[in-house]
Amino acid sequence: MLSRVLLVEDAAPFRAMVASFLKRCRFEVHEASSQASARLMLPTIKPEILLLDLELEDGESFDFLREAAEQKVPTIILSARSGVDDRLKAFQLGAEDYMVKPLSLPELRLRMRRLAGIPAINCPNKIIDFGAFVLDLERRCVRLGCEHIIKLSEAELLLARLFISAGDKVLTREMIARGALGRRFGEHSRAVDMLVSKLRRKLDPTGRASMIWAVRGEGYRFAGRQALQERLTEDLQSHG
Secondary structure (H helix, E strand, O other): OOOEEEEEOOOHHHHHHHHHHHHHOOOEEEEEOOHHHHHHHHHHHOOOEEEEOOEEOOEEOHHHHHHHHHOOOOEEEEEOOOOHHHHHHHHHOOOOEEEEOOOOHHHHHHHHHHHOOOOOOOOOOOEEEOOOOEEEOOOOEEEEOOOEEEEOOHHHHHHHHHHHHHOOOOEEHHHHHHHHHOOOOOOOOOHHHHHHHHHHHHHOOOOOOOOEEEEOOOEEEEOHHHHHHHHHHHHHHHOO
């Protein structure tokens, strides 16, 4: 999963709606309806994100917010209380973010991804033409010519979107593990390298020019257009 989340909310319908949405987004969600139950779960679950309502069945949750902050658990407040005093108190006690109900679930997801250090995926163009190949994000495939279509797995599609969103910036293995595989990157894990290798072969099955470059000690960088230009230059020189 992308991140372990402890959702503390006593309104069952709202809690179920948020939990269901986050699970579809591949978060690991644990639910509590009171401060008492949340206190018992906190040391066991060790959440990476706490979603906390201010008014629970056993009272205001400001004390629990302070306890979570002392344990360095990043917290987003989800509350119907929009007053400035409540916001200031929450931030003073250690909250990282504050959202007022009713809230946008996609916005909550983006704020959680930012808080968890997961790179945002922003690819407004569904079809990206690189000349030698076309990356079709909507149909989840790479098209080479008119008829040659190579399907992408879900993880490969997520990785492609991550690379395009990053531009020429390096993606660390941790970013790839979280954003494409939905897991933490283990020191001896080869899953990230294997995924990158699979996508690299699909983007350039000829093997003549890699679209994804390894950056020693850092991670990987997408160099599609640059690689294509260098390949064209080499071809011209070889036939010159």
